[in-house]
Amino acid sequence: MHLAPLLSLAALASARFVTPDPFAGADLAAGVAARGLKANDGDVHAAASWRWSDCGLPSDAITIESISVSPDPPKPGENLTVTVQATANDLVEEGAYADVTVKLGLIKLLQKRFDVCEEARNANASVQCPVQPGEYTVVQTVALPEEIPKAKFVVNIRGYTVDDDDLACLDLVVDFVEPE
Template sequence: MRLAAAPLLALLSLASARFVFDDPFQGKIVPRGLPVVDGEGEVGTLSSWRWSDCGLPSDAITIESISVSPDPPEPGKNLTVTVEATANEVVEEGAYADVTVKLGLIKLLQKRFDVCEEARNANASVQCPVQPGQYTVVQTVELPEEIPKAKFVVNIRGYTVDEDDLACLDLVVDFVTTPA
Protein backbone atom coordinates (compact mmCIF):
# COMPACT_ATOMS: atom_id res chain seq x y z
CA MET A 1 0.00 0.00 0.00
CA ARG A 2 1.29 3.47 -0.86
CA LEU A 3 0.53 5.47 2.27
CA ALA A 4 2.80 8.24 1.02
CA ALA A 5 0.28 9.46 -1.59
CA ALA A 6 -1.29 12.10 0.68
CA PRO A 7 2.00 13.61 1.88
CA LEU A 8 3.38 13.67 -1.64
CA LEU A 9 0.34 15.63 -2.79
CA ALA A 10 0.90 17.99 0.08
CA LEU A 11 4.53 18.40 -0.91
CA LEU A 12 3.40 19.47 -4.37
CA SER A 13 1.43 22.15 -2.61
CA LEU A 14 4.57 23.23 -0.78
CA ALA A 15 6.40 23.72 -4.06
CA SER A 16 4.22 26.77 -4.65
CA ALA A 17 2.14 26.94 -1.59
CA ARG A 18 -1.12 29.12 2.67
CA PHE A 19 -4.67 29.24 3.59
CA VAL A 20 -6.67 30.11 6.69
CA PHE A 21 -9.37 27.50 7.20
CA ASP A 22 -12.51 28.71 8.90
CA ASP A 23 -14.16 25.57 10.25
CA PRO A 24 -17.61 26.37 11.63
CA PHE A 25 -18.10 22.66 12.26
CA GLN A 26 -15.18 22.62 14.72
CA GLY A 27 -13.24 19.81 13.10
CA LYS A 28 -16.13 17.38 12.75
CA ILE A 29 -16.18 15.40 9.54
CA VAL A 30 -19.63 14.76 8.17
CA PRO A 31 -20.44 12.33 5.35
CA ARG A 32 -20.83 14.18 2.04
CA GLY A 33 -24.38 15.24 1.38
CA LEU A 34 -25.65 15.06 4.95
CA PRO A 35 -27.05 18.38 6.15
CA VAL A 36 -25.16 20.05 8.98
CA VAL A 37 -26.37 22.91 11.15
CA ASP A 38 -23.68 25.22 12.50
CA GLY A 39 -23.87 27.27 15.70
CA GLU A 40 -25.73 30.09 13.93
CA GLY A 41 -28.44 27.92 12.40
CA GLU A 42 -26.87 27.83 8.92
CA VAL A 43 -27.34 24.56 7.05
CA GLY A 44 -24.67 23.20 4.72
CA THR A 45 -22.64 20.13 3.86
CA LEU A 46 -19.03 19.26 4.52
CA SER A 47 -16.88 16.97 2.42
CA SER A 48 -14.70 14.29 3.96
CA TRP A 49 -11.43 16.18 3.58
CA ARG A 50 -10.16 19.51 4.77
CA TRP A 51 -6.97 21.43 5.19
CA SER A 52 -5.83 24.26 7.38
CA ASP A 53 -2.91 26.61 7.50
CA CYS A 54 -0.80 26.54 10.63
CA GLY A 55 1.82 28.97 9.37
CA LEU A 56 2.57 32.65 9.73
CA PRO A 57 2.09 35.58 7.35
CA SER A 58 5.88 35.72 7.06
CA ASP A 59 6.09 32.20 5.53
CA ALA A 60 7.78 31.92 2.12
CA ILE A 61 4.63 30.40 0.57
CA THR A 62 0.99 31.50 0.83
CA ILE A 63 -1.68 29.03 -0.27
CA GLU A 64 -4.71 30.69 -1.79
CA SER A 65 -6.78 27.55 -2.41
CA ILE A 66 -6.64 23.77 -2.72
CA SER A 67 -9.24 21.73 -4.58
CA VAL A 68 -9.45 18.04 -5.39
CA SER A 69 -11.26 15.96 -7.97
CA PRO A 70 -13.06 13.73 -7.27
CA ASP A 71 -14.30 15.48 -4.18
CA PRO A 72 -14.11 13.70 -1.81
CA PRO A 73 -11.07 11.57 -2.73
CA GLU A 74 -11.87 7.91 -3.47
CA PRO A 75 -9.57 4.90 -3.05
CA GLY A 76 -8.65 3.24 -6.34
CA LYS A 77 -9.30 6.37 -8.41
CA ASN A 78 -7.09 9.07 -9.82
CA LEU A 79 -6.99 12.16 -7.64
CA THR A 80 -6.30 15.54 -9.22
CA VAL A 81 -5.14 18.25 -6.83
CA THR A 82 -5.13 21.91 -7.85
CA VAL A 83 -3.24 24.38 -5.70
CA GLU A 84 -3.25 28.14 -6.22
CA ALA A 85 -0.48 29.82 -4.27
CA THR A 86 1.90 32.73 -4.03
CA ALA A 87 5.63 32.42 -3.51
CA ASN A 88 6.60 35.41 -1.38
CA GLU A 89 10.31 34.77 -1.82
CA VAL A 90 12.59 32.51 -3.84
CA VAL A 91 12.36 28.83 -2.89
CA GLU A 92 15.74 27.25 -3.57
CA GLU A 93 17.26 23.78 -3.67
CA GLY A 94 17.53 22.48 -0.14
CA ALA A 95 13.99 23.37 0.92
CA TYR A 96 12.44 20.45 2.78
CA ALA A 97 9.28 19.32 4.52
CA ASP A 98 8.83 17.16 7.58
CA VAL A 99 5.70 15.07 7.01
CA THR A 100 3.83 13.02 9.59
CA VAL A 101 0.87 10.80 8.67
CA LYS A 102 -1.27 9.55 11.55
CA LEU A 103 -4.16 7.15 11.91
CA GLY A 104 -5.65 8.19 15.23
CA LEU A 105 -2.71 8.33 17.65
CA ILE A 106 -0.63 5.93 15.56
CA LYS A 107 2.12 7.42 13.38
CA LEU A 108 2.13 5.61 10.05
CA LEU A 109 4.84 7.74 8.48
CA GLN A 110 7.30 10.34 9.71
CA LYS A 111 9.70 11.42 7.01
CA ARG A 112 11.67 14.37 5.70
CA PHE A 113 11.17 15.12 2.00
CA ASP A 114 13.31 17.30 -0.26
CA VAL A 115 10.65 19.61 -1.74
CA CYS A 116 12.55 20.37 -4.95
CA GLU A 117 13.43 16.72 -5.55
CA GLU A 118 9.80 15.65 -5.02
CA ALA A 119 8.64 18.30 -7.50
CA ARG A 120 11.18 17.02 -10.06
CA ASN A 121 10.21 13.39 -9.51
CA ALA A 122 6.52 14.24 -9.93
CA ASN A 123 7.20 16.30 -13.07
CA ALA A 124 5.35 19.16 -11.35
CA SER A 125 4.76 22.27 -13.42
CA VAL A 126 6.64 24.36 -10.85
CA GLN A 127 10.32 23.54 -10.33
CA CYS A 128 13.07 24.97 -8.13
CA PRO A 129 14.19 27.62 -7.92
CA VAL A 130 10.65 28.99 -7.52
CA GLN A 131 10.64 32.74 -8.15
CA PRO A 132 8.26 35.08 -6.29
CA GLY A 133 4.84 35.23 -7.91
CA GLN A 134 1.48 33.51 -8.25
CA TYR A 135 1.31 29.86 -9.32
CA THR A 136 -1.23 27.18 -10.10
CA VAL A 137 -0.04 23.60 -9.70
CA VAL A 138 -2.19 20.72 -10.97
CA GLN A 139 -1.06 17.18 -10.21
CA THR A 140 -2.80 13.82 -10.64
CA VAL A 141 -1.92 10.67 -8.73
CA GLU A 142 -3.53 7.27 -8.52
CA LEU A 143 -4.84 6.48 -5.07
CA PRO A 144 -4.39 2.82 -4.13
CA GLU A 145 -7.57 0.79 -3.85
CA GLU A 146 -6.26 -0.70 -0.58
CA ILE A 147 -6.53 2.53 1.42
CA PRO A 148 -8.23 1.52 4.68
CA LYS A 149 -11.56 3.08 5.56
CA ALA A 150 -10.09 5.38 8.19
CA LYS A 151 -9.40 9.04 8.95
CA PHE A 152 -5.83 10.12 8.18
CA VAL A 153 -4.21 13.26 9.57
CA VAL A 154 -1.22 14.66 7.66
CA ASN A 155 0.97 17.34 9.26
CA ILE A 156 3.43 19.14 6.98
CA ARG A 157 6.06 21.56 8.21
CA GLY A 158 8.13 23.07 5.41
CA TYR A 159 11.42 24.96 5.71
CA THR A 160 13.65 26.90 3.36
CA VAL A 161 17.29 26.06 2.77
CA ASP A 162 18.06 28.73 5.42
CA GLU A 163 15.78 26.96 7.97
CA ASP A 164 13.13 29.70 7.77
CA ASP A 165 9.45 28.74 7.69
CA LEU A 166 8.31 27.78 4.18
CA ALA A 167 4.75 26.67 4.90
CA CYS A 168 2.73 24.77 7.48
CA LEU A 169 -0.29 22.64 6.55
CA ASP A 170 -2.55 20.20 8.33
CA LEU A 171 -4.68 17.89 6.19
CA VAL A 172 -7.44 15.50 7.17
CA VAL A 173 -8.74 12.89 4.74
CA ASP A 174 -11.55 10.69 6.00
CA PHE A 175 -11.94 7.58 3.86
CA VAL A 176 -14.62 6.25 6.23
CA THR A 177 -17.21 8.60 4.75
CA THR A 178 -16.25 8.26 1.10
CA PRO A 179 -18.37 6.24 -1.33
CA ALA A 180 -17.63 2.53 -1.51
Protein backbone atom coordinates in the same frame (compact mmCIF):
# COMPACT_ATOMS: atom_id res chain seq x y z
CA MET B 1 6.22 17.95 -2.61
CA HIS B 2 6.20 21.30 -4.21
CA LEU B 3 4.88 24.68 -4.21
CA ALA B 4 4.73 22.79 -6.86
CA PRO B 5 7.18 21.68 -4.21
CA LEU B 6 5.07 22.27 -1.17
CA LEU B 7 1.82 22.27 -3.02
CA SER B 8 2.13 18.89 -4.54
CA LEU B 9 3.38 17.34 -1.35
CA ALA B 10 0.10 18.31 0.13
CA ALA B 11 -1.48 16.79 -2.86
CA LEU B 12 0.47 13.56 -3.15
CA ALA B 13 0.61 13.09 0.56
CA SER B 14 -2.76 11.45 0.76
CA ALA B 15 -2.14 9.21 -2.21
CA ARG B 16 0.95 7.70 -0.57
CA PHE B 17 -0.05 7.70 3.05
CA VAL B 18 -3.15 5.64 2.43
CA THR B 19 -1.44 2.80 0.64
CA PRO B 20 -1.23 -0.50 2.53
CA ASP B 21 2.49 0.12 3.17
CA PRO B 22 2.92 3.82 3.95
CA PHE B 23 6.69 3.40 3.98
CA ALA B 24 6.74 1.94 0.48
CA GLY B 25 7.43 5.17 -1.36
CA ALA B 26 8.91 8.59 -0.93
CA ASP B 27 6.64 9.93 -3.66
CA LEU B 28 4.62 12.06 -1.22
CA ALA B 29 3.35 14.87 -3.33
CA ALA B 30 -0.12 14.89 -4.79
CA GLY B 31 -3.28 13.73 -3.17
CA VAL B 32 -5.35 15.46 -0.48
CA ALA B 33 -6.94 18.88 -0.29
CA ALA B 34 -10.17 20.82 -0.19
CA ARG B 35 -12.57 22.85 -2.27
CA GLY B 36 -13.05 26.55 -1.72
CA LEU B 37 -11.19 29.55 -0.46
CA LYS B 38 -9.30 29.85 2.78
CA ALA B 39 -11.63 30.82 5.61
CA ASN B 40 -10.69 33.52 8.09
CA ASP B 41 -9.79 30.92 10.71
CA GLY B 42 -7.47 29.17 8.26
CA ASP B 43 -9.67 26.07 7.95
CA VAL B 44 -11.39 25.08 4.76
CA HIS B 45 -14.05 22.42 4.92
CA ALA B 46 -15.09 20.59 1.80
CA ALA B 47 -17.17 17.48 2.01
CA ALA B 48 -17.44 15.92 5.44
CA SER B 49 -14.66 13.60 4.32
CA TRP B 50 -11.75 16.07 4.38
CA ARG B 51 -10.40 19.51 5.11
CA TRP B 52 -7.19 21.49 5.04
CA SER B 53 -5.83 24.40 6.96
CA ASP B 54 -2.92 26.73 6.40
CA CYS B 55 -1.15 26.87 9.76
CA GLY B 56 1.56 29.18 8.46
CA LEU B 57 2.36 32.79 9.20
CA PRO B 58 2.16 35.80 6.85
CA SER B 59 5.97 35.85 6.90
CA ASP B 60 6.26 32.29 5.44
CA ALA B 61 7.96 31.92 2.07
CA ILE B 62 4.80 30.32 0.63
CA THR B 63 1.16 31.21 1.25
CA ILE B 64 -1.41 28.61 0.21
CA GLU B 65 -4.49 30.36 -1.17
CA SER B 66 -6.71 27.41 -2.07
CA ILE B 67 -6.74 23.68 -2.67
CA SER B 68 -9.38 21.76 -4.60
CA VAL B 69 -9.78 18.12 -5.54
CA SER B 70 -11.67 16.16 -8.16
CA PRO B 71 -13.54 14.02 -7.48
CA ASP B 72 -14.70 15.63 -4.27
CA PRO B 73 -14.70 13.72 -2.01
CA PRO B 74 -11.72 11.54 -3.02
CA LYS B 75 -12.66 7.95 -3.87
CA PRO B 76 -10.45 4.87 -3.44
CA GLY B 77 -9.53 3.26 -6.74
CA GLU B 78 -9.98 6.46 -8.76
CA ASN B 79 -7.64 9.12 -10.06
CA LEU B 80 -7.48 12.20 -7.85
CA THR B 81 -6.65 15.57 -9.38
CA VAL B 82 -5.48 18.23 -6.94
CA THR B 83 -5.27 21.91 -7.83
CA VAL B 84 -3.34 24.20 -5.50
CA GLN B 85 -3.11 27.97 -5.80
CA ALA B 86 -0.33 29.61 -3.83
CA THR B 87 1.95 32.59 -3.68
CA ALA B 88 5.71 32.35 -3.33
CA ASN B 89 6.57 35.37 -1.19
CA ASP B 90 10.31 34.65 -1.33
CA LEU B 91 12.71 32.71 -3.53
CA VAL B 92 12.59 28.95 -2.85
CA GLU B 93 16.00 27.41 -3.52
CA GLU B 94 17.61 23.99 -3.60
CA GLY B 95 17.87 22.65 -0.07
CA ALA B 96 14.31 23.52 0.96
CA TYR B 97 12.72 20.62 2.81
CA ALA B 98 9.50 19.50 4.47
CA ASP B 99 8.89 17.35 7.51
CA VAL B 100 5.78 15.25 6.95
CA THR B 101 3.90 13.29 9.61
CA VAL B 102 0.97 11.02 8.75
CA LYS B 103 -1.16 9.73 11.60
CA LEU B 104 -4.03 7.33 11.98
CA GLY B 105 -5.53 8.37 15.31
CA LEU B 106 -2.60 8.52 17.73
CA ILE B 107 -0.49 6.14 15.63
CA LYS B 108 2.22 7.65 13.42
CA LEU B 109 2.25 5.83 10.11
CA LEU B 110 4.96 7.98 8.58
CA GLN B 111 7.38 10.62 9.77
CA LYS B 112 9.83 11.66 7.09
CA ARG B 113 11.82 14.59 5.75
CA PHE B 114 11.47 15.34 2.04
CA ASP B 115 13.67 17.46 -0.22
CA VAL B 116 11.16 19.87 -1.76
CA CYS B 117 13.07 20.48 -4.98
CA GLU B 118 13.87 16.80 -5.51
CA GLU B 119 10.21 15.85 -5.05
CA ALA B 120 9.22 18.50 -7.60
CA ARG B 121 11.69 17.04 -10.11
CA ASN B 122 10.56 13.45 -9.43
CA ALA B 123 6.91 14.40 -9.89
CA ASN B 124 7.74 16.29 -13.11
CA ALA B 125 5.95 19.29 -11.58
CA SER B 126 5.25 22.37 -13.65
CA VAL B 127 7.11 24.49 -11.07
CA GLN B 128 10.78 23.68 -10.42
CA CYS B 129 13.45 25.12 -8.14
CA PRO B 130 14.47 27.81 -7.90
CA VAL B 131 10.90 29.06 -7.46
CA GLN B 132 10.74 32.80 -8.05
CA PRO B 133 8.35 35.02 -6.06
CA GLY B 134 4.90 35.14 -7.66
CA GLU B 135 1.53 33.44 -7.93
CA TYR B 136 1.35 29.78 -8.97
CA THR B 137 -1.26 27.18 -9.80
CA VAL B 138 -0.17 23.56 -9.60
CA VAL B 139 -2.28 20.67 -10.88
CA GLN B 140 -1.27 17.10 -10.05
CA THR B 141 -3.10 13.80 -10.67
CA VAL B 142 -2.49 10.55 -8.82
CA ALA B 143 -4.18 7.17 -8.76
CA LEU B 144 -5.63 6.36 -5.35
CA PRO B 145 -5.33 2.65 -4.50
CA GLU B 146 -8.52 0.66 -3.96
CA GLU B 147 -7.03 -0.72 -0.74
CA ILE B 148 -7.26 2.56 1.18
CA PRO B 149 -8.30 1.64 4.73
CA LYS B 150 -11.65 2.99 5.91
CA ALA B 151 -10.07 5.34 8.43
CA LYS B 152 -9.38 8.99 9.22
CA PHE B 153 -5.87 10.22 8.40
CA VAL B 154 -4.14 13.40 9.57
CA VAL B 155 -1.19 14.81 7.59
CA ASN B 156 1.01 17.56 9.06
CA ILE B 157 3.44 19.27 6.69
CA ARG B 158 6.04 21.72 7.95
CA GLY B 159 8.24 23.21 5.24
CA TYR B 160 11.53 25.07 5.69
CA THR B 161 13.87 27.01 3.44
CA VAL B 162 17.50 26.10 2.89
CA ASP B 163 18.25 28.60 5.70
CA ASP B 164 15.78 26.83 8.06
CA ASP B 165 13.27 29.69 7.89
CA ASP B 166 9.55 28.84 7.69
CA LEU B 167 8.53 27.89 4.16
CA ALA B 168 4.92 26.80 4.74
CA CYS B 169 2.68 24.97 7.18
CA LEU B 170 -0.24 22.78 6.14
CA ASP B 171 -2.53 20.39 8.01
CA LEU B 172 -4.76 17.95 6.14
CA VAL B 173 -7.47 15.62 7.42
CA VAL B 174 -8.92 12.93 5.15
CA ASP B 175 -11.67 10.61 6.36
CA PHE B 176 -12.22 7.53 4.23
CA VAL B 177 -14.81 6.11 6.64
CA GLU B 178 -18.00 5.77 4.65
CA PRO B 179 -21.05 7.41 6.22
CA GLU B 180 -23.74 4.96 7.23
